[in-house]
Amino acid sequence: MTNKFKEFPGTPLSEGDFKEGKILFYHDQMKADFAWDTGVAIGSYLAALKEGYLLGGYCQTCRKTVIPPRTVCEWCFRPMDSYVRLEDTGTVNTFSLCYVTWDVKRIKEPELPAVIEIDGASPLHGIMHKLGEVDPEDVHIGMRVRAVWKPPDEREGAITDILYFKPFKEGES
Numbered sequence: 278m279t280n281k282f283k284e285f286p287g288t289p290l291s292e293g294d295f296k297e298g299k300i301l302f303y304h305d306q307m308k309a310d311f312a313w314d315t316g317v318a319i320g321s322y323l324a325a326l327k328e329g330y331l332l333g334g335y336c337q338t339c340r341k342t343v344i345p346p347r348t349v350c351e352w353c354f355r356p357m358d359s360y361v362r363l364e365d366t367g368t369v370n371t372f373s374l375c376y377v378t379w380d381v382k383r384i385k386e387p388e389l390p391a392v393i394e395i396d397g398a399s400p401l402h403g404i405m406h407k408l409g410e411v412d413p414e415d416v417h418i419g420m421r422v423r424a425v426w427k428p429p430d431e432r433e434g435a436i437t438d439i440l441y442f443k444p445f446k447e448g449e450s
Contacts, residue, residue, distance in 0.1 A: 365424035409441030
């Protein structure tokens with residue numbers, strides 16, 4: 278077995294060499310300020326949220342309606358430049374009982390994230406959001422829900438303009 282250090286001679290460094298300034302080094306901090314451009318489709322979606330409604334994208338080739346809208350169809354790769362106003366109601370497709378918040382803090386009462394198929398969108402198309410005003414024991418797949426919106430003067434054009442989705446029965450307003 279050969280000794281690596283004999284094959285590749287060098288001068289070992291110590292912590293003291295750095296403290297005493299015998300080693301030239303430079304410490305830099307990366308300045309990484311970024312801005313995010315929402316683009317046409319998501320920008321339109323966020324503007325609709327600020328106005329208090331949901332917006333989907335419609336593919337004239339596939340005849341699919343998706344939420345949030347996209348600029349290109351995922352199935353036929355054609356432009357999706359038509360927008361459709363959707364209901365703020367839907368059906369719970371799947372859900373979870375979370376005893377840990379998004380910022381990893383334990384909680385006693387669970388948060389209820391759910392994937393909600395939005396009415397007016399094609400089957401299996403929806404958004405993920407929280408459920409509220411419901412006992413966790415009563416949540417089930419297929420449950421009908423409606424968006425609970427922030428007051429108009431508090432909306433900022435974000436998905437959080439919807440506070441949560443709550444259960445409702447058909448015919449209720």
